[in-house]
Amino acid sequence: MPFLVPPHIPPGRLSSSPQPSLPVGDGLLLRPWRLSDAPAVLAAFSDPAIQRWHLRRADTEAEAVAWIEEWQSAWSTETNVYWAIVRLGDDGRDEVLGRIALRDLIPAIGYAECAYWVLPAARGSGLAPRALGAVRRWAFDEETGFERLELVHSVLNEASCRVAAKSGFLLEGVRRRGHLHADGWHDMHVHARVRGDGRPG
Template sequence: MTVALDTPPTADGLLLRPFEDADAPALIEAYRDETLRRFTRIPLDSPEQAAHWLALQYDGWAAGTRYSFAVLDAGRLVANVALKRGTPGGETAEVGYWTAAPARGRGVAPRAVEAVTAWAFEAFAVDGLDGLRRIDLLHQVDNHASCRVAEKSGYAFREVLSALPPEFPLDGHRHARNRLDVPEAGR
């Protein structure tokens, strides 16, 4: 059974939905955090930058290359999880995310990443035979929190990736999850 793209992923205690223009103030607030800024590439300091960031998310949905979800807890934006597909209909994709400072350490990122992973494998299955087969999770080697999120979300470490300055100044890790992988119980 294939899930419709307009059926958002579900995670225990969290609401995941596509971003909306009304999320701009919460985005600006989240991006004030130094740690988040360190690991993201697009600055977001003003309403204009927030509008640009949101437009990129909307364009990604329209093109079938990026499915970005606002993650809300009790009505507050606490994270972003995006499924990035370089080739619509391709066998591989990448999941990326960030967590707002007040939500860190509460299991938000692993729950949201797991929800989007399950959603993606179901939404992009083609009669259960082909379609999306693998999702990668990439992070810089010094982002230890992302390494823990990957492990908690069932993404196994695969390899060290060489730095690609200036965009990726440090080496990175590639974690991966295959469609048939089942995350460990009791995380």
Template sequence: MSIELRAASTPTAPGLLLRPWRDDDVAALLVAYRDPVLRSWTRYPVSTTADARAFLRRSRQGWAAGRRFSFAVLEPGPDGERLVANVVLKEVTPGRPYAEVGYWTAAPARGRAVAPRAVTAVSDWAFARFAAGGLTRLELLHQVDNPASCRVAEKSGYVFQEVLPARPPFPRDGHRHVRWRSSRARLAQPRSSSPPC
């Protein structure tokens, strides 16, 4: 797949390249998943080469099916590009008006606006790519005890909507944030009175 997205640089961080995962990303995945914080938030930790290959296989299958689009997020470094995040657009179904965006950030990239820039790039791409299929809103979900994800959602243009009750496999209540394709659609939707993170 030749698709590439870009996120602009900031005064303190370089621009980002977003592209589909490749087979040669195994080592970078293993390094990223050594982080205990990342491992604590994921349902499918990558601990072995076999796990990494399964992650990459699922990514390829998602792209091929046209329902799940995972992007490796890279930034330039002194030794070449390095993996800093993953953003995924999932549950894409023709005719359905919504899909979900998820992400994780590698430990060295946290606190440098990597996640908001990457999530924004994928969200903009999703609305452009799937508007004809009826996509009008994107949802970003996170557990209530993850305030960093709340900040990422807000910085990426996702408005807090509601608290979701815990349900397996998620042990805690969650927050639903929504970003609409157009401001008119956003104004037409009710917002929850519950406070954001």
């Protein structure tokens, strides 16, 4: 059955090239995940604040490695894009501070959902909005081609609401009983930015 509208982002536009690293500035970088990052992932998902807003946890480095392998392979299928948020060191090494992702990609309509977490030691530094800005700029670039980015979080997650507001993601509404967490169903705030929205703030 033929489509009436051609895909907004043609299949293969993303996966035909390696997943890019994205500069954030001031020694920060978004880069693809490495298997050697497993200890940082294990530490993140052992944190109660991160566990509160997620459905899964990692109990061993082997489980963290399996997750990273999933994150790495998602680029080739154009279903999700995961980056490690890292601080670059003078010795050429880097330190993982968090994760940012575009999830549930629908390239045919230029849609993706933003998601992130930040390790405890890096919280309160404005890291999440800066990383989100780098991802937004890449996603809305003409060569990438996304048209709409959503950011969805529990109405109880005030920190994520501040990140969304600071990043210029407008609150569009509430998705009632939109997500099941460990403590039950949560209503979810739905924020979004579309191509052409003004500068954040």
